[in-house]
Amino acid sequence: MDESATPPASTSTALPVLPTPAPHQPPSAGQRPQSEPPAGSQAHNGQQSELAISQYTAKLPKLRLNILELTHPGASRFLAAVNASNVLAESVRTVLRLLYQPPSSSLSSSSSSSSSSSSALKDSTTAIIPTTRSVTLFLEDMSGVAYTKGSDLDDDHKEIHFSLSYIASIKRAPDGAAKDKDITGTYEITGVLVHELVHCFQYNGHGTCPGGLIEGIADWVRLKANLGAPHWRRDSLPARWDQGYEKTAYFLEWLETRFGEGSVRRMNAALRTERYDKDRFWQGLFAAEVESLWEDYKKASGAKE
Numbered sequence: 001m002d003e004s005a006t007p008p009a010s011t012s013t014a015l016p017v018l019p020t021p022a023p024h025q026p027p028s029a030g031q032r033p034q035s036e037p038p039a040g041s042q043a044h045n046g047q048q049s050e051l052a053i054s055q056y057t058a059k060l061p062k063l064r065l066n067i068l069e070l071t072h073p074g075a076s077r078f079l080a081a082v083n084a085s086n087v088l089a090e091s092v093r094t095v096l097r098l099l100y101q102p103p104s105s106s107l108s109s110s111s112s113s114s115s116s117s118s119s120a121l122k123d124s125t126t127a128i129i130p131t132t133r134s135v136t137l138f139l140e141d142m143s144g145v146a147y148t149k150g151s152d153l154d155d156d157h158k159e160i161h162f163s164l165s166y167i168a169s170i171k172r173a174p175d176g177a178a179k180d181k182d183i184t185g186t187y188e189i190t191g192v193l194v195h196e197l198v199h200c201f202q203y204n205g206h207g208t209c210p211g212g213l214i215e216g217i218a219d220w221v222r223l224k225a226n227l228g229a230p231h232w233r234r235d236s237l238p239a240r241w242d243q244g245y246e247k248t249a250y251f252l253e254w255l256e257t258r259f260g261e262g263s264v265r266r267m268n269a270a271l272r273t274e275r276y277d278k279d280r281f282w283q284g285l286f287a288a289e290v291e292s293l294w295e296d297y298k299k300a301s302g303a304k305e
Protein backbone atom coordinates (compact mmCIF):
# COMPACT_ATOMS: atom_id res chain seq x y z
CA MET A 1 0.00 0.00 0.00
CA ASP A 2 2.97 2.18 0.28
CA GLU A 3 4.14 3.19 -3.15
CA SER A 4 6.36 6.03 -2.12
CA ALA A 5 9.72 6.18 -3.80
CA THR A 6 11.96 3.98 -1.71
CA PRO A 7 15.71 4.55 -1.82
CA PRO A 8 17.88 1.54 -2.57
CA ALA A 9 18.26 -0.80 0.37
CA SER A 10 21.86 0.23 0.78
CA THR A 11 20.76 3.69 1.77
CA SER A 12 18.49 2.60 4.56
CA THR A 13 21.11 3.25 7.18
CA ALA A 14 21.45 6.81 5.97
CA LEU A 15 18.17 7.90 7.41
CA PRO A 16 18.66 10.82 9.68
CA VAL A 17 19.38 9.63 13.17
CA LEU A 18 19.75 13.07 14.51
CA PRO A 19 22.52 13.78 16.92
CA THR A 20 21.50 14.99 20.32
CA PRO A 21 18.32 16.87 19.57
CA ALA A 22 19.25 20.10 21.22
CA PRO A 23 16.03 21.77 22.27
CA HIS A 24 15.80 25.18 20.74
CA GLN A 25 15.88 27.84 23.34
CA PRO A 26 13.71 30.89 23.08
CA PRO A 27 15.50 33.98 21.92
CA SER A 28 17.03 35.91 24.78
CA ALA A 29 15.13 38.86 26.14
CA GLY A 30 16.96 41.25 23.84
CA GLN A 31 16.17 39.09 20.84
CA ARG A 32 12.45 38.59 21.15
CA PRO A 33 10.80 38.27 17.80
CA GLN A 34 9.57 41.63 16.71
CA SER A 35 5.99 42.19 15.74
CA GLU A 36 6.48 42.64 12.03
CA PRO A 37 7.69 39.73 9.93
CA PRO A 38 10.05 40.70 7.10
CA ALA A 39 8.54 41.63 3.77
CA GLY A 40 7.55 38.63 1.72
CA SER A 41 6.96 36.48 4.75
CA GLN A 42 3.78 35.07 3.27
CA ALA A 43 5.61 33.79 0.20
CA HIS A 44 5.27 30.20 1.35
CA ASN A 45 1.57 30.53 0.71
CA GLY A 46 2.03 32.44 -2.51
CA GLN A 47 1.42 31.46 -6.08
CA GLN A 48 5.06 30.98 -6.97
CA SER A 49 5.52 28.59 -4.10
CA GLU A 50 2.38 26.68 -5.00
CA LEU A 51 3.57 26.23 -8.57
CA ALA A 52 6.82 24.66 -7.46
CA ILE A 53 5.05 22.52 -4.90
CA SER A 54 2.56 21.22 -7.44
CA GLN A 55 5.45 19.78 -9.41
CA TYR A 56 6.64 17.82 -6.46
CA THR A 57 5.52 14.23 -6.78
CA ALA A 58 6.69 12.54 -3.61
CA LYS A 59 4.05 11.05 -1.40
CA LEU A 60 3.77 12.85 1.90
CA PRO A 61 4.27 10.90 5.10
CA LYS A 62 1.37 10.40 7.46
CA LEU A 63 0.99 13.62 9.43
CA ARG A 64 -0.56 13.83 12.88
CA LEU A 65 -1.26 16.48 15.49
CA ASN A 66 -1.41 15.64 19.18
CA ILE A 67 -2.39 18.49 21.49
CA LEU A 68 -1.56 17.31 24.97
CA GLU A 69 -3.20 20.23 26.79
CA LEU A 70 -6.14 21.50 24.80
CA THR A 71 -7.03 24.20 27.33
CA HIS A 72 -3.52 25.69 27.40
CA PRO A 73 -3.48 29.28 26.02
CA GLY A 74 -0.83 28.14 23.53
CA ALA A 75 -3.25 25.58 22.09
CA SER A 76 -5.90 28.14 21.20
CA ARG A 77 -3.18 30.46 19.91
CA PHE A 78 -1.88 27.69 17.63
CA LEU A 79 -5.32 26.77 16.33
CA ALA A 80 -6.18 30.42 15.65
CA ALA A 81 -2.86 31.24 13.98
CA VAL A 82 -2.51 28.38 11.52
CA ASN A 83 -4.73 26.01 9.60
CA ALA A 84 -3.79 22.93 11.57
CA SER A 85 -4.96 20.63 8.81
CA ASN A 86 -2.70 22.23 6.21
CA VAL A 87 0.30 23.74 7.93
CA LEU A 88 2.27 20.53 8.36
CA ALA A 89 1.68 19.32 4.80
CA GLU A 90 2.56 22.71 3.33
CA SER A 91 5.67 22.91 5.48
CA VAL A 92 6.79 19.42 4.47
CA ARG A 93 6.45 20.40 0.81
CA THR A 94 8.45 23.56 1.47
CA VAL A 95 11.22 21.54 3.10
CA LEU A 96 11.33 18.92 0.35
CA ARG A 97 11.31 21.55 -2.37
CA LEU A 98 14.22 23.46 -0.87
CA LEU A 99 16.24 20.44 0.22
CA TYR A 100 15.65 18.04 -2.67
CA GLN A 101 14.08 19.56 -5.76
CA PRO A 102 16.77 20.22 -8.36
CA PRO A 103 16.74 23.82 -9.56
CA SER A 104 16.06 22.76 -13.16
CA SER A 105 12.74 21.09 -12.36
CA SER A 106 11.47 24.24 -10.68
CA LEU A 107 11.99 26.01 -13.98
CA SER A 108 10.21 23.52 -16.24
CA SER A 109 6.66 24.47 -15.45
CA SER A 110 4.78 23.29 -18.51
CA SER A 111 2.30 20.53 -17.77
CA SER A 112 3.46 18.45 -20.70
CA SER A 113 6.86 18.02 -19.09
CA SER A 114 5.53 16.78 -15.78
CA SER A 115 6.41 13.14 -16.33
CA SER A 116 9.91 13.84 -17.57
CA SER A 117 10.62 16.26 -14.75
CA SER A 118 9.38 13.68 -12.29
CA SER A 119 11.76 11.05 -13.57
CA ALA A 120 14.54 13.61 -13.63
CA LEU A 121 13.72 14.18 -9.99
CA LYS A 122 14.15 10.51 -9.16
CA ASP A 123 17.36 10.28 -11.16
CA SER A 124 19.04 13.16 -9.45
CA THR A 125 21.42 12.15 -6.70
CA THR A 126 20.31 15.18 -4.75
CA ALA A 127 16.68 14.08 -4.77
CA ILE A 128 16.79 10.82 -2.82
CA ILE A 129 14.52 11.53 0.11
CA PRO A 130 14.65 9.60 3.38
CA THR A 131 11.77 7.20 3.95
CA THR A 132 10.23 9.19 6.75
CA ARG A 133 6.89 7.45 7.17
CA SER A 134 5.15 9.71 9.63
CA VAL A 135 5.57 12.97 11.49
CA THR A 136 3.60 13.60 14.66
CA LEU A 137 3.50 17.10 16.08
CA PHE A 138 3.09 17.15 19.84
CA LEU A 139 1.99 20.43 21.38
CA GLU A 140 2.88 20.20 25.04
CA ASP A 141 3.79 22.30 28.04
CA MET A 142 7.56 22.14 28.23
CA SER A 143 10.53 24.50 28.47
CA GLY A 144 12.46 25.66 25.42
CA VAL A 145 10.94 26.03 21.96
CA ALA A 146 10.94 22.72 20.09
CA TYR A 147 12.90 19.58 19.32
CA THR A 148 12.63 16.63 16.95
CA LYS A 149 13.41 12.97 17.52
CA GLY A 150 12.75 9.58 16.04
CA SER A 151 10.03 7.64 17.80
CA ASP A 152 11.20 5.21 20.45
CA LEU A 153 10.23 2.21 18.35
CA ASP A 154 11.17 3.22 14.82
CA ASP A 155 13.31 6.10 13.57
CA ASP A 156 11.28 6.29 10.35
CA HIS A 157 8.53 7.80 12.49
CA LYS A 158 9.40 11.31 13.67
CA GLU A 159 8.11 13.32 16.59
CA ILE A 160 8.22 17.09 16.77
CA HIS A 161 7.67 18.45 20.28
CA PHE A 162 6.65 22.12 20.33
CA SER A 163 6.22 24.14 23.50
CA LEU A 164 2.74 25.48 24.21
CA SER A 165 4.24 28.02 26.59
CA TYR A 166 6.50 29.31 23.85
CA ILE A 167 3.59 29.52 21.38
CA ALA A 168 1.57 31.45 23.96
CA SER A 169 4.50 33.84 24.43
CA ILE A 170 4.95 34.79 20.77
CA LYS A 171 4.48 38.52 20.49
CA ARG A 172 1.09 39.47 19.13
CA ALA A 173 0.35 41.80 16.26
CA PRO A 174 0.10 45.43 17.35
CA ASP A 175 -3.33 46.79 18.15
CA GLY A 176 -5.21 47.70 15.03
CA ALA A 177 -3.17 45.46 12.74
CA ALA A 178 -4.62 42.38 11.12
CA LYS A 179 -7.27 41.80 13.73
CA ASP A 180 -8.64 38.88 11.78
CA LYS A 181 -5.32 37.15 11.36
CA ASP A 182 -2.59 36.46 13.86
CA ILE A 183 0.27 37.29 11.52
CA THR A 184 3.05 37.12 14.07
CA GLY A 185 1.87 33.83 15.51
CA THR A 186 1.41 32.37 12.04
CA TYR A 187 4.86 33.45 10.97
CA GLU A 188 6.83 32.21 13.97
CA ILE A 189 4.87 28.96 14.38
CA THR A 190 5.36 28.12 10.71
CA GLY A 191 9.04 29.05 10.87
CA VAL A 192 9.67 26.76 13.83
CA LEU A 193 7.75 23.93 12.15
CA VAL A 194 9.78 24.28 8.95
CA HIS A 195 13.02 24.17 10.94
CA GLU A 196 11.95 21.04 12.83
CA LEU A 197 10.64 19.35 9.69
CA VAL A 198 14.06 19.76 8.09
CA HIS A 199 15.34 17.49 10.87
CA CYS A 200 12.76 14.92 9.77
CA PHE A 201 14.10 14.84 6.20
CA GLN A 202 17.78 15.83 6.21
CA TYR A 203 20.81 13.51 6.15
CA ASN A 204 23.51 13.66 8.78
CA GLY A 205 26.49 11.67 7.52
CA HIS A 206 25.42 8.57 9.46
CA GLY A 207 25.38 10.58 12.67
CA THR A 208 28.80 12.18 12.12
CA CYS A 209 27.78 15.62 10.83
CA PRO A 210 28.57 18.47 13.24
CA GLY A 211 25.47 19.70 15.03
CA GLY A 212 26.21 23.24 13.90
CA LEU A 213 25.91 22.24 10.25
CA ILE A 214 22.73 20.25 10.92
CA GLU A 215 21.15 23.26 12.61
CA GLY A 216 22.54 25.63 10.00
CA ILE A 217 20.90 23.68 7.18
CA ALA A 218 17.61 23.69 9.09
CA ASP A 219 17.70 27.45 9.47
CA TRP A 220 18.91 27.91 5.88
CA VAL A 221 15.70 26.20 4.74
CA ARG A 222 13.73 28.46 7.06
CA LEU A 223 15.56 31.46 5.63
CA LYS A 224 14.90 30.40 2.03
CA ALA A 225 11.23 29.85 2.85
CA ASN A 226 11.10 33.53 3.82
CA LEU A 227 10.41 32.54 7.39
CA GLY A 228 13.61 33.76 9.03
CA ALA A 229 12.95 34.95 12.55
CA PRO A 230 12.81 38.73 12.96
CA HIS A 231 15.50 38.67 15.65
CA TRP A 232 18.06 37.09 13.29
CA ARG A 233 20.96 39.43 12.55
CA ARG A 234 22.92 38.88 9.37
CA ASP A 235 25.60 41.42 10.33
CA SER A 236 26.46 39.75 13.63
CA LEU A 237 29.23 37.31 12.71
CA PRO A 238 30.02 34.41 15.02
CA ALA A 239 33.59 33.34 15.71
CA ARG A 240 33.16 30.03 13.93
CA TRP A 241 31.31 28.87 10.85
CA ASP A 242 29.69 25.98 12.68
CA GLN A 243 27.93 27.80 15.49
CA GLY A 244 24.69 26.71 13.93
CA TYR A 245 21.22 28.09 13.45
CA GLU A 246 20.94 31.35 11.54
CA LYS A 247 24.63 32.14 11.98
CA THR A 248 25.60 29.14 9.88
CA ALA A 249 22.51 29.59 7.68
CA TYR A 250 23.78 32.96 6.43
CA PHE A 251 27.14 31.35 5.62
CA LEU A 252 25.33 28.64 3.65
CA GLU A 253 23.33 31.30 1.84
CA TRP A 254 26.59 32.96 0.82
CA LEU A 255 27.95 29.59 -0.40
CA GLU A 256 24.86 29.27 -2.64
CA THR A 257 25.60 32.70 -4.06
CA ARG A 258 29.23 31.91 -4.70
CA PHE A 259 28.98 28.30 -5.88
CA GLY A 260 25.50 28.32 -7.32
CA GLU A 261 22.00 27.29 -6.39
CA GLY A 262 21.90 23.73 -5.19
CA SER A 263 25.07 23.94 -3.10
CA VAL A 264 23.23 23.16 0.12
CA ARG A 265 21.29 20.36 -1.61
CA ARG A 266 24.63 18.86 -2.63
CA MET A 267 25.89 19.11 0.94
CA ASN A 268 22.80 17.28 2.17
CA ALA A 269 23.20 14.67 -0.57
CA ALA A 270 26.84 14.11 0.38
CA LEU A 271 25.75 13.54 3.98
CA ARG A 272 23.49 10.74 2.74
CA THR A 273 26.32 8.65 1.35
CA GLU A 274 29.39 9.62 3.36
CA ARG A 275 30.46 9.97 6.92
CA TYR A 276 31.47 13.55 7.60
CA ASP A 277 35.19 14.06 7.09
CA LYS A 278 35.86 17.78 7.19
CA ASP A 279 38.62 17.97 4.59
CA ARG A 280 37.05 15.50 2.18
CA PHE A 281 33.61 17.05 2.57
CA TRP A 282 34.55 20.67 1.87
CA GLN A 283 37.29 19.90 -0.65
CA GLY A 284 35.01 17.53 -2.49
CA LEU A 285 32.13 19.96 -2.73
CA PHE A 286 33.86 23.32 -3.04
CA ALA A 287 37.55 22.55 -3.67
CA ALA A 288 38.48 24.59 -0.63
CA GLU A 289 38.90 24.32 3.12
CA VAL A 290 35.97 25.50 5.15
CA GLU A 291 38.19 27.86 7.10
CA SER A 292 39.25 29.70 3.96
CA LEU A 293 35.64 29.83 2.75
CA TRP A 294 34.69 31.24 6.13
CA GLU A 295 37.37 33.93 5.80
CA ASP A 296 36.11 34.80 2.33
CA TYR A 297 32.57 35.01 3.69
CA LYS A 298 33.63 37.33 6.48
CA LYS A 299 35.43 39.60 4.03
CA ALA A 300 32.52 39.58 1.62
CA SER A 301 29.96 40.32 4.29
CA GLY A 302 32.02 43.16 5.72
CA ALA A 303 30.39 42.41 9.04
CA LYS A 304 32.02 42.77 12.40
CA GLU A 305 32.61 39.94 14.85
Ligand SMILES: [Zn+2]
Binds near residue numbers: 195196199218
Ligand atom coordinates in the same frame (compact mmCIF):
# COMPACT_ATOMS: atom_id res chain seq x y z
ZN1 LIG B 1 17.11 22.25 15.11
